[in-house]
Amino acid sequence: MVDSTPRKRADARRNESALLDAAAATFATSGVDAPVRTIAAKAGVGVATIYRHFPTRADLVVAVYRHQVEACAAAAPVLLAAGPTPHAALSRWIDLFVDFVVTKHGLAEALQSDATTFDTLHAYFLDHLVPACAALLTAAADAGEIRPDTDAYELLRAVGNLCVGDNPRYSARRVVGLLVAGLRVH
Amino acid sequence: MVDSTPRKRADARRNESALLDAAAATFATSGVDAPVRTIAAKAGVGVATIYRHFPTRADLVVAVYRHQVEACAAAAPVLLAAGPTPHAALSRWIDLFVDFVVTKHGLAEALQSDATTFDTLHAYFLDHLVPACAALLTAAADAGEIRPDTDAYELLRAVGNLCVGDNPRYSARRVVGLLVAGLRVH
DNA sequence: CAACATACGGAACACGGTTCCGTTTGCCAA
DNA sequence: TTGGCAAACGGAACCGTGTTCCGTATGTTG
Numbered sequence: 101m102v103d104s105t106p107r108k109r110a111d112a113r114r115n116e117s118a119l120l121d122a123a124a125a126t127f128a129t130s131g132v133d134a135p136v137r138t139i140a141a142k143a144g145v146g147v148a149t150i151y152r153h154f155p156t157r158a159d160l161v162v163a164v165y166r167h168q169v170e171a172c173a174a175a176a177p178v179l180l181a182a183g184p185t186p187h188a189a190l191s192r193w194i195d196l197f198v199d200f201v202v203t204k205h206g207l208a209e210a211l212q213s214d215a216t217t218f219d220t221l222h223a224y225f226l227d228h229l230v231p232a233c234a235a236l237l238t239a240a241a242d243a244g245e246i247r248p249d250t251d252a253y254e255l256l257r258a259v260g261n262l263c264v265g266d267n268p269r270y271s272a273r274r275v276v277g278l279l280v281a282g283l284r285v286h
Numbered sequence: 287m288v289d290s291t292p293r294k295r296a297d298a299r300r301n302e303s304a305l306l307d308a309a310a311a312t313f314a315t316s317g318v319d320a321p322v323r324t325i326a327a328k329a330g331v332g333v334a335t336i337y338r339h340f341p342t343r344a345d346l347v348v349a350v351y352r353h354q355v356e357a358c359a360a361a362a363p364v365l366l367a368a369g370p371t372p373h374a375a376l377s378r379w380i381d382l383f384v385d386f387v388v389t390k391h392g393l394a395e396a397l398q399s400d401a402t403t404f405d406t407l408h409a410y411f412l413d414h415l416v417p418a419c420a421a422l423l424t425a426a427a428d429a430g431e432i433r434p435d436t437d438a439y440e441l442l443r444a445v446g447n448l449c450v451g452d453n454p455r456y457s458a459r460r461v462v463g464l465l466v467a468g469l470r471v472h
Numbered sequence: 473c474a475a476c477a478t479a480c481g482g483a484a485c486a487c488g489g490t491t492c493c494g495t496t497t498g499c500c501a502a
Numbered sequence: 503t504t505g506g507c508a509a510a511c512g513g514a515a516c517c518g519t520g521t522t523c524c525g526t527a528t529g530t531t532g
Binding site: 109151 | 520529
């Protein structure tokens with residue numbers, strides 16, 4: 101099988117990389133919903149160049165956070181093997197996910213938005229994290245620790261929702277802890 | 287004590303009422319974030335008239351839903367008196383709140399937005415519902431049914447968050463149920 | 473080095489919230 | 503009844519942001 105992608109132009113690769121750096125920096129300081137023009141300016145390119153490389157904002161966000169999402173997904177089996185019980189592993193894995201989301205300003209909001217712009221983001225997160233979460237849920241259910249009918253998609257969506265608006269008076273971690281506690285059989 | 291408000295002009299009162307009707311109708315069909323121009327058009331007034339009567343969008347939303355929020359708050363003591371246990375009353379009251387929020391398109395999103403535009407909405411909901419919820423929480427805690435350190439603001443905020451994106455695949459009611467279950471002492 | 477496709481930049485457009493300002497209208501007093 | 507004035511109005515204008523278009527520049531290949 102031949103490499104069918106005919107290698108992009110050098111300036112295109114340079115710009116794509118500059119955009120990723122600029123986006124990462126901008127997301128960190130101003131949140132994932134920073135104006136497109138800001139990111140373009142920081143990268144030293146025109147706005148159209150963003151759209152050329154990342155058709156939707158979601159593609160850019162995914163590109164920036166891809167590694168962390170994959171690391172999170174990969175942690176699930178590790179925690180399951182390490183943890184004292186499946187429920188403990190589930191709880192720790194969710195902590196990981198919550199930490200990831202709450203530290204990225206605006207990511208939680210973006211995740212819950214059903215606007216077409218963020219479809220890709222939604223799909224990416226779901227594709228990678230739902231299976232990871234489902235494995236933990238199944239293990240915990242098999243161990244009789246939680247009710248067996250819990251849906252991974254629903255749980256992740258709920259946790260993502262709870263991550264919105266984290267601040268000193270509203271601790272996403274704490275309320276997610278309550279939710280996870282609510283999964284247990286009594 | 288004299289009536290110090292010098293009675294508004296007749297057309298002003300008429301327009302305010304028309305705006306409330308138009309807003310209620312528009313919110314029901316297009317959500318609370320419907321374009322201002324749409325509401326103005328439906329009410330047969332200019333956009334500036336909206337801002338004159340309702341300085342922020344939140345004021346308009348509050349005006350439309352005021353009665354329902356007050357009814358919800360008023361239901362708390364009734365349920366507490368009626369329910370078999372405080373926790374049951376809490377659970378039912380939260381169901382009431384969830385039903386109210388999920389049936390108003392975009393209300394949950396608006397509630398969690400920390401943008402200045404919705405400060406008034408936030409404040410109104412909090413002022414009315416936090417005390418109602420706190421009473422239920424205290425009663426349940428006194429009865430030893432739930433952990434005693436649960437904060438009404440945090441709980442309401444969490445429930446509001448969970449109401450975002452309700453759809454066949456994600457049931458806000460179900461996940462809120464899990465959260466409320468998680469409040470129980472074990 | 474010529475020619476061509478690729479990629480670029482920024483102006484232009486769409487759209488929604490908010491404000492401004494010239495005009496109209498209800499109200500009251502003469 | 504009417505004259506005057508403050509209250510209220512309508513819609514154009516402004517601003518910020520996402521998205522697209524198009525004339526131009528540039529890397530690549532023969």
